[in-house]
Amino acid sequence: MINILLSFFLFAIALIIGYAGSQGGPNIFSYPGLMLIASVGFFIHWLIFIPSYLLKTEKYYDITGTIAYMAMAGIAVFSSHELHLRSQIVALLITVWALRLGLFLLVRVFQVGEDKRFHEVKTSFSRFLVWFSMSALWVFLTTANALTLILNNDALKDDGYFFSGLIIWLIGFSMEVTADEQKRRFRKNPRNKGQFINSGLWSISRHPNYLGEILIWLGMAVISFPVLTGWQYITLISPLFVFLLLTRVSGINLLEASSDKKWGDLKSYQEYKEKTPVLIPFIK
Secondary structure, three states: OHHHHHHHHHHHHHHHHHHHHHOOOOEEOOEEHHHHHHHHHHHHHHHHHHHHHHOOOOOOHHHHHHHHHHHHHHHHHHOOOOOOHHHHHHHHHHHHHHHHHHHHHHHHHHHHOOOHHHOOHHHOHHHHHHHHHHHHHHHHHHHHHHHHHHHHOOOOOOOHHHHHHHHHHHHHHHHHHHHHHHHHHHHHOHHHOOOOOOOHHHHOOOOHHHHHHHHHHHHHHHHHHHHOOHHHHHHHHHHHHHHHHHHHHOOHHHHHHHHHHHHOOOHHHHHHHHHOOOOOOOOO
């Protein structure tokens, strides 16, 4: 019961931020635009949760986020009769990022066969529902400022924020894609079975893919900043939310604990941890 209430609490958070971020923006079907989009994101997650729970599978979990990202961006795009270049570019960035990451994670889980995070969770209706609800909140909060930008649909002018943010986004995207591909190739090599990766980007950061993710949403926030007004600034919570979730809640903490359990007794791993920063290269 508590987990079900938690799921609705997460939904309420999204609605509150969505309503605040809708102030000064357009309505969609007479409803505050950003709040309606947040509701659609949760609806998609809860809809796909049903067969996922019945089949006791987590294989559709990550692709659900991708579907929600694209649906939410699509609603924002098609709510405007004539989309300006800035909004077109932001919608394209969201789509490219969501498709790339979603398909990468989907292929990985089918190849591995199981996501260990869900080994016990997927057998519990309420706990599994919380995970899908957390994903829905993640999807909405990460894109909230970008969706608000699309809904506001301001014309692109000589805007230093846009180009600065775009550079940050491209650096982050390139880093995330490169890190994921380096790790995929490392794991594919039979000689590396049971080993930890310490080459490529992983030689200067223990979690370069997460650093890329943080930069992606920081860049998007910079792009969005000049077109936000009033309560819409609350949507700038996106990069802070991503940073705190990946560095303090899940992500890094879980992976560091798992890695310590696997390789903590190895001198090579201890040396790797000693010389390689957790997140930001060259900063211990």
